[in-house]
Amino acid sequence: MKAALAVSSGDPSGIGPDVALAAWILREHMRLPAFFLLADAELVAARAARLGVNVPLEIATPENAATIFGEALPIVPLKHRQSDQPGVPLAENAAGTIEAIEEAVALTLAGRARAIVTCPIAKKPLYEAGFKFPGHTEFLAHLAGEHLGYAVTPVMMLAGPLLRAVPVTIHIALNKVPAVLDTVTILTVCRITALALKSQFGIANPRLAIAGLNPHAGEGGSMGIEDEVTVRPAVETLRAEGIDARGPLPADTMFHADARATYDAAICMYHDQALIPAKTLGFDDSVNVTLGLPFVRTSPDHGTAFDIAGSGRAKPDSLIAALRLADELATNRTLAT
Template sequence: MTRAIAVSCGDPSGIGPEIAIAAWNLRTKLGLPPFFLIADTALLTARSQLTGQFCPVEACTPEDAAAIFERALPVVPLKHAFRDDPGVPLAGNAAGIIESIERAVGLTLQGKARAVVTCPISKKPLYEAGFAFPGHTEFLAHLAQAHLGRPVTPVMMLAGPLLRAVPVTIHIALREVPAVLTSAMIVETARITGAALRSEFAIARPRLAIAGLNPHAGEGGSMGSEDESIVRPAVEALSAEGWSVQGPLPADTMFHPAARETYDAAICMYHDQALIPAKTLGFDDSVNVTLGLPFVRTSPDHGTAFGIAGKGIAKADSFIAALRLADQLAGNREAAA
């Protein structure tokens, strides 16, 4: 049985439905792997008509999705219907958004789907409906933990053709980073990244570059002590474990072409240190990958784009890249098993 990729619909008021429709219309031209959407079939049909994109929609089971993919967009119907209001995030749609994520993960863990690709969500309407997680990644880790019966540490990677970048701290204020950052966090993030580079990216001996926290990686302590007291001990510990690792490196010289040739992933100390170079080097084709989960999860590297939802102008490039990478990583993981 050919297993399709499970795609959670994201916030239906955003561009998630449109990029899925656009990708399906390009399936033959681009040779895309089969996928199915967990969504409201009526909303998808209405959105394809609103945006002028021809797209037959066919309700299905996960097992039938790959066979249907060539003739129609396969959709596993939600139990919760959506209110179709492009550009207007609604707390009333939260139950269906959450259901879509839960079912995509569940079907993949059951072996009925090849991987998970998540369309963008907006946190505010979810919070208004009582959603208790900071975002997608934390919710996915919760679902994985419930399945495995043990704690799971998710690691965020931005993966593009020119750079793979991983932030150690993510959605916290910049002023909080020095107080939160520890050597143990850096080591754990690097270990998970290295293991994923082996099993999912098929890199036999991953090379890791560890960024410093301060300008010039602290310049020997003259621009902050954290690089010597926190980052360097982590690098030394990783080296002692046998990892190919370098650092702490000045972040302002880590991302030019010659530097990127020396490593397979950059471990960065905070959100923008990783995401600014990643998005600059591959804004349309970088993919958000969650490492450390018992299933492959990728996502387009953009948000819900409520401002252009329903206008038929959303670009599907990052979603298509997420589909392709999910298919590749799932194949590598299966081969390594």
């Protein structure tokens, strides 16, 4: 039997517990891979009662979770306790939230879980508790780097049925993007993306469409020099390496259906250039995947949705897509090694 996926429950005041419970209820109908939830079991029980769902919970180990999964939602308990206050982010819950992510990574690196699926975290309560990373992506890269002994460049991909989009710069303020963006970073992100598309997504010759930073990709330098000075040299180097890359392309005309048919991933220069089209085209079924790590990590594309936590209105679709994609990528990764 395959090992189960490790699901971190995210900020417990958000919809992580809600969508995990809902996904478990749909496990047979949606043919979901087995997963266990790293969580405070009492909190999950309280949330299930609040939502009025009858989900048997069973304290599990990573090893017996896959066997339990058909009959009960396996909970691998956290050392830190958490309070069930949906909609009210609490700094006191941060230790458990961080523990769940760290434990998911440790279990996956030890081969005791198949891959990691993270439910959403809100950054502010974590920062208040001393968390130093902008998001999961950077924290996971840090944990991976500690394990490997060298620095890891994480690549964020939003993957959906209609679009795969990758931001080169991730969680930084827009006014810092031009200074941070450089040719080497674009090259690194594109190489990691092309390799992952081949080895994990089964695309033999990945086509990358690389967006410009400025309106009209700089209009020949008259609307900003970065596209000519920073982006174009990266595209030329990638092409010389045999990677099918095009750009810099005007970002405004990259995301309509005919344009999307010409590439396998859009490489974007900043967070919202990638995530606005990704979430607009597929909020319910897109998945946030971190490439470049020594393990598979996926996540739903939505956030903590404090406004609807504990209300029964949270849709589990994106978590379901994240569970399925994690299973598929873990299989492909195993076959490739």
